[in-house]
Amino acid sequence: MTYAFIALFLFAFLLLVLLGLVLRDPNRVPRPNAAEGLTEFPDRTHVTFFPQIKQALAVQDFAYLASLGRNALANRVCKERRKIALTYLACLRNDFQTLWRLGRVISSMSPQVGTAQEFRRLQLGLAFSLRYEMIRIKLLFGFAPLTDFGALSEVVSRLSIRMETAMRDLGERAALAAKPSSSLDGRGLDVS
Numbered sequence: 001m002t003y004a005f006i007a008l009f010l011f012a013f014l015l016l017v018l019l020g021l022v023l024r025d026p027n028r029v030p031r032p033n034a035a036e037g038l039t040e041f042p043d044r045t046h047v048t049f050f051p052q053i054k055q056a057l058a059v060q061d062f063a064y065l066a067s068l069g070r071n072a073l074a075n076r077v078c079k080e081r082r083k084i085a086l087t088y089l090a091c092l093r094n095d096f097q098t099l100w101r102l103g104r105v106i107s108s109m110s111p112q113v114g115t116a117q118e119f120r121r122l123q124l125g126l127a128f129s130l131r132y133e134m135i136r137i138k139l140l141f142g143f144a145p146l147t148d149f150g151a152l153s154e155v156v157s158r159l160s161i162r163m164e165t166a167m168r169d170l171g172e173r174a175a176l177a178a179k180p181s182s183s184l185d186g187r188g189l190d191v192s
Contacts, residue, residue, distance in 0.1 A: 056081040057144035
């Protein structure tokens with residue numbers, strides 16, 4: 001083996017290690033079991049904080065601090081706000097995962113759900129994960145992807161609305177199925 005090949009191998013290994021460090025999630029929370037995920041239905045709290053995140057990532061504050069000659073302060077504020085945005089992003093992902101697990105439970109209870117709808121749910125999960133990682137990488141490298149944040153918040157908001165509608169429909173069907181029916185009741189006679 002030549003020195004060039006060994007150097008290339010070490011460089012590739014170093015790049016893989018750095019990529020692993022960038023892609024690891026420092027806020028990884030242990031995954032709750034399915035029963036816990038059903039008891040707490042998110043009320044879109046993290047989606048409601050999007051305007052504050054948008055303001056935190058706005059360039060005007062950093063430009064103002066830099067214009068005052070406070071570059072060190074501007075850098076520190078930028079770093080702190082990036083941490084806040086990463087935390088918000090992790091909370092948004094947790095909201096999505098809770099809703100996604102809830103959708104899986106609802107689809108198992110609903111007889112009308114077919115393979116095409118399950119495939120769309122899987123596609124949504126993969127697309128969300130890809131967007132999430134792209135935004136996280138952009139934030140780690142110092143970019144402020146505001147439009148991407150908005151799109152991700154919109155996905156969680158739409159999924160939340162769809163889950164609320166599905167739960168309401170499932171509840172209505174369960175109420176109709178539980179309603180006692182007798183042959184006399186259908187003719188206007190009440191036997192109870």
